[in-house]
Amino acid sequence: MERLPNQSKSTEDTGYDRVGTLTTNVADGFTMVAVGDLIVSRPLTTAHPPGFDPIVKIFHDADVTFGNLETNIFDIRSFEGSPQAEYGGAYHVSLPALAPDLKAMGFNLLSRANNHSLDWGVEGMRETGRALDQNGIVHAGVGENRAQAGAARFVETPRGRVALVSFATTFTSLSRAADPAGEAPGRAGVNSLRLTEALVVSSDMLDSLRQMHSEMPQNGGRGDQNQVVFCGIKSSVTYKAGDKLGYSYETDSYDVAEIMRNVRRGKQFADFCIVTNHGHEPGRWSQEPSDYEPSFAHSLIDAGADAYVVHGPHQLRGIEIYKGRPIFYSLGNFVMDDLRTPVGADMFAAHGKDPRTDTDAEVSVAEMIRWGFSDPVFYESAVTISRFEQNRLAELHLYPIELNRSQRFADRGIPRLAPGPQGRVILDRLQKLSRPFGTQIAIENGVGVIRLDPTSPK
Structure with missing residues (x-):
């Protein structure tokens, strides 16, 4: 049997490395870019917003570029579904041109398990999947039943095959996927952790x-x-x-067992495994993860994950390095271009608006004000680049970004590299939030840097 690169004999014989996790087998220099939520309604690359092109270059230089797609993609003129009575707080929808634009940005992996996955029903979920498939973007986290929603999906890169397992702790109750039981068929929806x-x-x-x-x-x-x-x-x-x-939170033991099994299965068929969660807990106001999450994150890495990426709180939380793998407790927003159209009637009613006299944009503004999204913290985040050597994290770069909060509503939410003073504020915050996890972040030329010895057992 031919031995794969970077694989020792003991690993080849057992399938496990010396610390008990499933084998990681990427070529040296493998890079993963990870960002947070993509709340985006239109294509961006063709418009070349100021400061956006340097971010696109970072994406294209990576082996894998990951983000959380928190919207649906379809053409309302031919759409056969409808806005749901139960939705994720707002009806997120994007133009069909977004899918090829995400590909042009450099995204090749997207998570889809979140509270907006079924804003437009199963039809919206399916249309979005078709749009991504047609543009060669791998996505995970939703499916025709629980097994499909929880399964790892794979992307091939020159430095190794990458698996993605996506789940959500924040989701609408009717969007949770289910498997068949006896004569009852399965239910399409989101891979969930209750x-x-x-x-x-x-x-x-x-x-x-x-x-x-x-x-x-x-x-x-x-x-x-x-x-x-x-x-x-x-x-x-x-x-x-x-x-x-x-x-305080307790995880559902059945859901945990299913997620761990899917992580293990994903890693068995890949060289590298990303696990991602969309969770708001304990609330968008909190800069700290929920009490259950650190130990749960460690368990995911012990099960085979090479990176654990959280999004959902819409602001940054700390970074931990565990067994040479990064844990991002929240990467905040990458895009918050939230000028939605169309908007369902239920959302008009929720904000005291009348679709006969008020506009979709006015409803969107009311929603942003209601949830307090005018705070600058929701418009500041980071693009993360993790580089691996000897199958362990060697260096992590953190590029601070800001989402043009000072622009008019129709133009805000588009990321650019944060200017010096603002970038320093963002990185100072990340330093503070990461310190409780024992993570030291240096700041070099306006970029956060974490360096590790890939031979260290910690």
């Missing part, structure tokens, strides 16, 4: 809540010595004691 949320309060507060709970009607709530659950008509709220007020 979370159970609890509000963390002090012990004294929990005692007060427990007393309140005991005086409620017989079926009004439930609890035990460690937590109290108040059951409402439509939902329940769980409280538990802790040292710090906030939110």
